[in-house]
Amino acid sequence: MTNPLLRDLRILDLSRLLPGPFCTLYLAQLGATVIKIEEPHGGDYARALSPEMFALINRGKQSVTLDLRKPEGVALLKRLAAGADVLIESFRPGVMDKLGCGYEALKTVNPKLVYAALTGYGHSGPYRDRAGHDMNYCAYAGALDQIGSAGGPPVLSNTQLADLAGGALTCAIGILAAVHGARASGQGCFVDAAMLDGTLALQVVALSTLRTLGHTQPRGTDMLTGALPNYSLYECADGKWFALGALEPKFWQAFCAAIGKPELGRKPMSPGPTAEAVRAEVSAVLKTRPRDEWERLLAPADACTSGIYTLEEALANEQVRARGIVENVNGKPAFASPLQFRDAATASATPAPELGADTAAVLATIGIDDAELARLRAAGVV
Structure with a gap:
């Protein structure tokens, strides 16, 4: 089989919960090596908040534990970043700088590094330090106002438009563009991906209405x-x-x-x-x-x-089955890459990693032997 397209891309993923891990899932499915950097105690919050979601969006990745509140943890991250193509994080602006491993610090050890910051509101503007979730970004982007029936209230979608489309997929495009540029020029860059920005950019039909009429239409009444x-x-007759x-x-x-x-x-x-x-x-x-x-x-x-199908019906649909997008992983359904290629391939995904499962193997690539690893573990660094 032809090798996956991104087989030579090495990514350090410091993101948590849904948007960042979903972004790197797509890249892992295309063959990138994705190394999750997690806190030694607990790791990615999604492990406890929604174990099944964690299992779905972290397949095909490796897990390394590092405590970035400790100087030795930051030093290890810098050594890993020296050999990486991409680092993605989803902290609020300034957090990584305070830890001593923000973009300015990391580009000194790897000028070609693409540093992607996936946040709610971006690294500039009056909202940059605000907390938020998918509904907040959809609300500010005008998307939530447009979802629902005529005369009814706004409705929450169980497809997270801001997290997944406005954030994760937009960020993935930015990462790939920046990697292409870095390989051509030798210079990486800072990718500032804001979920509000990406979600606003999805409002094409509503903006077209505004341009035509001078205003948007109330929810449930546009074309x-x-x-x-x-x-x-x-x-229909059966209530479906x-x-x-x-x-x-x-x-x-x-x-x-x-x-x-x-x-x-x-x-x-x-x-x-x-x-x-x-x-x-x-x-x-x-x-x-x-x-x-x-x-x-x-x-x-x-x-x-x-x-209009339920998800259960969608998973069993003959077209979906023919395309092979649904995989069976340990007796449960999961999604394969939605991209199919001729004369190229997607990667075969392994199950989501246990917390820290790959710490020894990954740190060995930067010269950490068993004795040093034991010392780092005793000190709570990994």
Whole structure:
């Protein structure tokens, strides 16, 4: 098999919980060597907060324990950083500098190092020192205001938009761009990835509406959030739901013909009384059959339709199974890399590491022998 694309990338991961580890999971799945640097007592908070989440997003990584509050721990991190391509951390701005291992300190031992700081609000601006979580960044980015039904309250999504898309994946793009630049120029850089910034940049449709109308539309009433009956959600006879995404006229007309209402396909699709009358007709039809029956009947129409699945159903879906994105790890489902390549490969992931499982092996690469390791352990450094 062709070697994974990032097989020569070595990453020190000091991040915790969800965003940073999810970022490095993607890189590990592409073949990067990811070394988690964890506190000797407890490690990544996710180990205790959500062991299953920890197991999912830390597969394929190694774990080394270092106490960065001790000078010897900082010295060891610097020695590891000298041979690394990337360091990623998710502390508040200034924490690593106070410990003596911020970007300015580490680039003296490795000028080519890419130092990625993944934070809520970034390393500049009046909010830089604020605490926050996914909902806070989504709230400030205008995303939370747009999620929910018309006339209803904002709704929390169980897909963390800021943590995963605005933060983790945006940061991964920044890291790869910076590594490419460092290898070309010999000079690394500081990647300042803020989850608020990344989430704000996702608000393309809402910003398009603002540019068109001079204001956004209330939640549930924009073009892709419920204003159009041909791009909406409908309840079926069994109480399950159906997604109709027939945005283009050809798909809308094909859908209307398939449900026995071809005349609806000739009506203009724009918000207003006509649209609501059409919605009522479509709703009445879709309530006459269960979801799975509609799926079978409408699949030949090729009209951008789908049942709304639970995660359990999604994992068993024939398309998902055919693509091989779901793996069985110790009898439980996990996600393989969502990226597939021709003439290249993703990495085979090992289970998430036990705390400190790789400390001896990794420190041996910088000359720490058994006797020195024993001394460091006795001193609480590792």
